[in-house]
Amino acid sequence: MNIFYYDIAVGLPLRQCFTYKSKEVIKKGKRVIVPFGSKSIVGIVVKKIAKPKSLKGLKEIISIADEHSCFNGSIFEAITWASDYYHHPIGEVFFSFMPTLLRKQNDKIIIDLDDNTEYKLNEEDKKLKLTKEQNINLSKLNKVEKFSPSLIYGVTGSGKTEIYLQLAEKFILQNKSILILVPEINLIPQLEKRFKDRFNGDIGVYHSRQTPNQRLKVWLRSKFGGIRIVIGTRSSVLMPLKNLGAIIIDEEHDQSYKQAEGFKFSGRDLAIKRAQIENIPVFLGSATPSLQTLKLVKEKKFKKFDLLRRVDGKKPPKLIPLDISDSPLLGGIAIETMSIIEAAINKGEQVLIFLNRRGFAPLYECDNCGWVAKCSSCESNLVFHKSKNRLICHQCESVYGVNKTCPDCHSNEINTLGTGTERVEEVLRSTFKKVPIIRMDYDSTRLKGSIEAIYEKANTSKEAILVGTQMLSKGHDFPKVTLCVILNADGGLLSPEINAIEKISQQLIQVSGRAGRNNNLAKVIIQTRYPNDENLKQIKTGDYRLVSEQCLKNSKALNMPPYSTVAILRVTSPSPESCYKFLDKANNLLNDKKNINVTGPLPSIPLKIKGNTRNHLIIKSDTRTYLNRVLNYLTYEIQTWPETKKVKWSYDIDPYDMS
DSSP, X not given: OOOEEEEEEEXXXXXXXXXXXXSSOOOTTOEEEEEEXXXXXXXXXXXXXXXXXXOTTOOXXXXXXXXXXXXXXXXXXXXXXXXXXXXOOHHHHHHHTSOXXXXXSSSOOOOOOOOOOOOEEOGGGGOSOOOHHHHHHHHHHTTOOSSOOEEEEEOTTSOHHHHXXXXXXXXXXXXXXXXXXXXXXXXXXXXXXXXXXXXXXXXXXXXXXXXXXXXXXXXXXXXXXXXXXEEEOGGGTTOOOTTEEEEEEETTTOGGXXXXXXXXXBHHHHHHHHHHHHTOOEEEEESSOOHHHHHHHHTTSSEEEEEOSOTTOOOOOEEEEEEOTXXXXXXXXXXXXXXXXXXXXXXXXXXXXXXXXXXXXXXXXXTTTOOBOBOSSSXXXXXXXTTTTEEEOTTTOOEEOOOSSOTTTOOSOEEEESOOHHHHHHHHHHHSXXXXXXXXXXXXXXXXXHHHHHHHHHHHOSSEEEEESGGGGSXXXXXXXXXXXXXXXXXXXXXXXXXXXXXXXXXHHHHHXXXXXXXXXXXXXXXXSOTTOHHHHHHTTTOHHHHHHHHHHHHHHTTOTTSSEEEEEEEEESOHHHHHHHHHHHHHHHTTOTTEEEEEEEEEEEEEETTEEEEEEEEEESOHHHHHHHHHHHHHHXXXXXXXXGOEEEEEESOSOOO
């Protein structure tokens, strides 16, 4: 009887596969049930291997879970690439792209649901004529047949979504599938509606707020061709769509494409790699493209297609810095700003107010002794949420009761300081009593259907004021908004982060794009104490090309990404000493390496989360190939250290956040 041997990946933070034997031939990418310690768990077949040197203690695969592979050809290749590129345990990478119900032993198997949808084009929805600019670019984009990354650089309101719809139509008519990625769940409902209006047929949606059964059903229908249009967040990047024709990445610049915890991958970059492996077109859309993408355009590795005019022919809104140095603020809003808001409301218009802080107040402090409410598990200030009458940690979401007296000096002189979206909402409600005030932040959009309710209220109201965090800036269409007000922009302008100006310029220009889609007189008020700041002067032109060119020049002069490559070695432990010992040892190991620049160990911000201290080491090189070699060497050494028993460590490749 023949015995075969296989390397199996398991969904644990272990940087190796495990060898098992079987009497059956098993294809790579299949789910199997294997004994592991005292348990039996799900594993993925990585490869068939020759007879091991030692058969002692070698266990046998218990069973093959499915008739069909979980990961076929190109997706399997993309996962192994991602494991190597991001230096992350391969089992965890495989399991990141499996529906949760397939990760454990249960009665769920990979099976064709035989639930196919037919797509018919709704010509009535397509009645609007394309602009000359849209027509020219669509004609060129339709000629892209193979892998050739294409940046659709379109100002807000220039009709990028219509381009996406017509590109999708082309592939659907060719009996192919299409994957549309968005950076955040809250962007899905509006885009889903546009696709449902255009195509009569099921539109697949895939994101983390769905139930496990919903996600599994979309995954299975995609795999067997039941649905051919899927809109999803970064977790859908390796959706097993049958006969995939193209990938569209909307708001490609958005940092939400990067996963911050666990397997720290970029959904955008992995999508581009998948397109390369499958040799299919990938289209990246943005009004404020990332510096990385713009550099690749300069190097002619990406093609660029410009949509620089709004489809309605209206001019973009004016960005007006408003000096608030000597102005009293009411809930973060200057008196002059309040008058401008009132004037817009009196005309029956809508106003959008942007503040990137949720809750009522970011500080809960004793006036007598200076005590500040902090999370017991994190070194973070607790944020007062008035609607819940609770103090909440925005790092770990722990909830605390509100102190009536100071725990240090027992004074009852405790006050809230600073402004969040709840406070702005309260001030506006008391000022504009008959006007709908609509808050859009993490707290107000958590429940199912909440984002759809917000759209409905905004669209059916005449005058209204929308108050929200950065989710308001991302691709939403509020056609009645004629005035945007940006509060507390100075935090971004004065940030010490290397890429701070790229971030704040993208944010401000994206927010400004929500205004004036039907009005030439739209404007954007930026409250600031630094109206003469050089970066702000560039941003207020509204010309992102001008800002991005300067950012690229600065990055090149400093030899920072995208002109160099960076990895961060991140370490957490209940013991600060263990973190520093581990990182010091890594630093010493890299000191004699040429062409490597190491900074640290450094404390992360915040230093403590969920009871664990966080520190990191920044590792920079001129070339990615050399950096990967160094990280492979470092990983090999680290795995022999006794210090690894006292810490959790991981790499953050191409980090958005250096802190």
